[in-house]
Amino acid sequence: MDDRGTIERRLLLRAAAAAAALPLAGCDKLSSSDWFRSLLASAEGANLRVQRLLAGRQALAPEYTEAEISPRFRSNGTSEPDDPAYQALARENFASWRLAVDGLVERPTSFSLAELAAMPSRTQITRHDCVEGWSCIGKWTGVRLSALLDTVGLKPNARYIVFHCADSLGGGFEAPASYYESIDLVDAFREQTILAYAMNGAALPIPYGAPLRLRVENQLGYKMAKYVMRVEVVDDLTRIAGGGGGYWEDRGYAWYAGI
Numbered sequence: 668m669d670d671r672g673t674i675e676r677r678l679l680l681r682a683a684a685a686a687a688a689l690p691l692a693g694c695d696k697l698s699s700s701d702w703f704r705s706l707l708a709s710a711e712g713a714n715l716r717v718q719r720l721l722a723g724r725q726a727l728a729p730e731y732t733e734a735e736i737s738p739r740f741r742s743n744g745t746s747e748p749d750d751p752a753y754q755a756l757a758r759e760n761f762a763s764w765r766l767a768v769d770g771l772v773e774r775p776t777s778f779s780l781a782e783l784a785a786m787p788s789r790t791q792i793t794r795h796d797c798v799e800g801w802s803c804i805g806k807w808t809g810v811r812l813s814a815l816l817d818t819v820g821l822k823p824n825a826r827y828i829v830f831h832c833a834d835s836l837g838g839g840f841e842a843p844a845s846y847y848e849s850i851d852l853v854d855a856f857r858e859q860t861i862l863a864y865a866m867n868g869a870a871l872p873i874p875y876g877a878p879l880r881l882r883v884e885n886q887l888g889y890k891m892a893k894y895v896m897r898v899e900v901v902d903d904l905t906r907i908a909g910g911g912g913g914y915w916e917d918r919g920y921a922w923y924a925g926i
């Protein structure tokens with residue numbers, strides 16, 4: 668049996684080796700970005716984030732063929748936000764909708780759907796796994812989150828990306844609360860992490876998060892925020908809502924829901 672110190676030393680060795688190999692693995696972009704260089708150089712570069720990156724967080728989630736796309740993709744949680752401002756945007760097919768990107772960024776900006784669609788994109792056919800035990804395969808097209816973050820520029824203290832949604836859940840015994848989610852920079856810069864505006868080759872329908880939803884394919888369904896209105900870059904999640912980093916995390920779910 669390894670003692671804890673041995674495991675940590677092994678992870679550090681692996682971190683150093685893999686960091687050296689990053690450009691060869693096609694991650695030039697990642698390794699050349701300022702935040703990543705400063706991350707590797709910092710004391711933190713030797714801890715959690717890099718360990719997780721190198722201990723298996725680099726692999727892509729499996730991708731599927733067109734023939735494997737589910738004939739009917741299930742919608743879960745909110746299927747139509749009842750927020751009046753959202754409904755007004757939906758009525759005009761999101762023509763005046765804009766995504767706000769702010770927080771710890773150099774250039775806070777808002778983007779129209781057309782502007783997002785003009786940025787570097789990715790299409791992927793992936794399996795969505797809900798924590799409730801069902802899965803569906805769908806095809807998603809969206810702007811790469813890395814491209815969006817490069818456009819606004821991350822400040823050196825940026826640590827997490829928070830997605831604020833148009834809908835609230837709850838009621839009954841609990842006051843309604845806004846849905847939100849968050850991921851760290853490692854997941855934000857993954858190739859398959861996109862803000863999707865299309866599903867199965869058509870504009871993203873309302874039940875699946877129109878006009879924009881997160882796809883972070885290495886995690887469970889509840890991380891995939893639908894109806895994203897605002898992307899906020901922060902250094903600390905504890906100041907937002909219940910402090911857990913997401914609507915379901917504030918109610919006990921794991922923040923890192925890796926699959």
Ligand SMILES: Nc1nc2c(c(=O)[nH]1)N[C@H]1C(S)=C(S)[C@@H](COP(=O)(O)O)O[C@H]1N2
Binds near residue numbers: 740745797846874888
């Ligand atoms: N804004 C928002 N995002 C959300 C939810 C929600 O209720 N509201 N539900 C989550 C859960 S639990 C799952 S499984 C997926 C469902 O996505 P789908 O409706 O496209 O299947 O969205 C996630 N993102």
Ligand SMILES: [Mo]
Binds near residue numbers: 743796799889
């Ligand atoms: Mo879910």
